[in-house]
Amino acid sequence: MIRLRGSSLPGEIEALSGQRVFDCNQCAKCTAGCPMSFAMDIQPNQMIRLVQLGQADRLLRSKAIWLCSSCETCAARCPMSVSVAEVVDALRQLSRERGMADRSTGAPQFHQAFLDSVARHGRAHELEAIGVYKAKTRRFFDDIGLGIRMFRQGKLSLLPHRIQDRDVIRRIIRQSSGSSKT
Amino acid sequence: MPAYSYFPGCSLSGTSKEYGASTVEVCRALGIELTELEDWNCCGATSGHSASREVADALGARNVLLATDMGLDLVAPCAACYNRTKRAANVLAEGDAARKQRIAELLGRPVREPVRVLHLLEVFSHEEVAERLGGRAMQPLPVSKVAAYYGCLLVRPPKETGFDDPENPQTMDRLLRLCGLETCDWYFKNECCGASHSIPQSSVVLTLVDRIIRNARAAGAEWIVTACPLCQVNLDTRQQVALGEEPLPVLYITQVLGLALGLSPKSLGVPEQLMIPRVPAGAAGGGR
The missing domain is CATH 3.40.50.11810 (Rossmann fold)
Structure with missing residues (x-):
């Protein structure tokens, strides 16, 4: 594989993910086994090709990087040991840092609400994370019946479980680049 | 009697509290001793590794190191906690020095050779436990x-x-x-x-x-x-x-x-x- 001059994307992705993206030979086994590929605007094998070609814009604005479920079927089956899922994690990080994350998927807002809750308490407070997510996306009435059922079963606690060493957790999450931009 | 440090994770006290309760009951019945990690934190799950590898490493490593300080192999019943925690333990065991150094900086403590991270299913498959299970009516x-x-x-x-x-x-x-x-x-x-x-x-x-x-x-x-x-x-x-x-x-x-x-x-x-x-x-x- 010839490396194109002029794009920093392949190098950045390799550094963030630890994956060797130029090992990919486009067999597309990742796409064949991907459970989310039917909903993606760019297929998993295409993502790797676009990284090789330095097409940052198309990748970082795509829905596909937020639709990956991180199931790692691609990683388990890749004959060249490339994990698309871990490349996707690196793309998500860059996408958020550059303010290019596709918010129509709801996924960037959900991850942010979840991590904010962990940063506050050291553990995830499910009710709070879901509430903040709904406020951010204005999807107030999705799953309302399900929420009420779980609350009645005592599965959604009103109060968070807080840990002593919260400061360390907050520092870890806040120091991660892009964590407060979505 | 096999003894482990226990990392229940966030779900087991909320949306999956019956998994937490049944884990404790079954381990007691089988003579598996679980000691809950003191002050454990969320593993970050998908949101953690979607933010950055650093966040996932550090959140997972903190729990591994708490277990390592106790000197007991860690068991997690949640597959997500298990996955993130085991991967952090793998970094501590065989990761490159820069990655370990970054974990130490973020946690504000030295890192060390970790204990093993196991899923609850692996504990039930432990020879002694499997024998006990097999012998029960x-x-x-x-x-x-x-x-x-x-x-x-x-x-x-x-x-x-x-x-x-x-x-x-x-x-x-x-x-x-x-x-x-x-x-x-x-x-x-x-x-x-x-x-x-x-x-x-x-x-x-x-x-x-x-x-x-x-x-x-x-x-x-x-x-x-x-x-x-x-x-x-x-x-x-x-x-x-x-x-x-x-x-x-x-x-x-x-x-x-x-x-x-x-x-x-x-x-x-x-x-x-x-x-x-x-x-x-x-x-x-x-x-x-």
Whole structure:
């Protein structure tokens, strides 16, 4: 594989993910086994090709990087040991840092609400994370019946479980680049 | 008696509290000693590794190091906690120096060679425990055929988790057979249920869940049995039931083991209606 001059994307992705993206030979086994590929605007094998070609814009604005479920079927089956899922994690990080994350998927807002809750308490407070997510996306009435059922079963606690060493957790999450931009 | 440090994770005190309760009950019945990690933190789950590798490393490593300070191998019943924690332990054991250095900086403490990270299923498969299970008279259960569902995070990526055969795992099937159950051969035992998208992308997730449920039904499963709180909640709450069809119950492995060991359905968080239809008289509710 010839490396194109002029794009920093392949190098950045390799550094963030630890994956060797130029090992990919486009067999597309990742796409064949991907459970989310039917909903993606760019297929998993295409993502790797676009990284090789330095097409940052198309990748970082795509829905596909937020639709990956991180199931790692691609990683388990890749004959060249490339994990698309871990490349996707690196793309998500860059996408958020550059303010290019596709918010129509709801996924960037959900991850942010979840991590904010962990940063506050050291553990995830499910009710709070879901509430903040709904406020951010204005999807107030999705799953309302399900929420009420779980609350009645005592599965959604009103109060968070807080840990002593919260400061360390907050520092870890806040120091991660892009964590407060979505 | 095998002893472990115990990392319950966030789900087990909330949306999956019955998994937490049944884990504690079954371990007590089998003489497995669990000591909860003091001041454990969230593993970050999908949101953590989606933020950065650093966040995932540091959140996971803190719990591994708490267990290492206790000198006890760590056990997690949640497949997501297990996956993230084991991967952090792998970094501490064999990661490059810069990555370990960054963990030490973020945690404000030195890192060290970690203890082992195990999933609860691996603890039940421990020779001593398996022998004890095999030697017990098992109570009859209200169903005869179940589908063991492993999902993603136990088996993938195989080079990180090293858990069983990633394409056809059998660990849970073996435990279920010890309970006197027949287990299905089916195609979706390691297919993703999409749990990390259950809230933001529920319409996509309905498709994934539907495929899994249909295949389990076609294979003759009367229950699906999982070892992951995210899978259980997702397969249970995102399941679409056709007219005239009963929902396919989704239970935790610890609930099934507990019932087979004669523990009360109530203590395991098993809904009474699952026990009523076909249970032989006197099979459930006694024995404690």
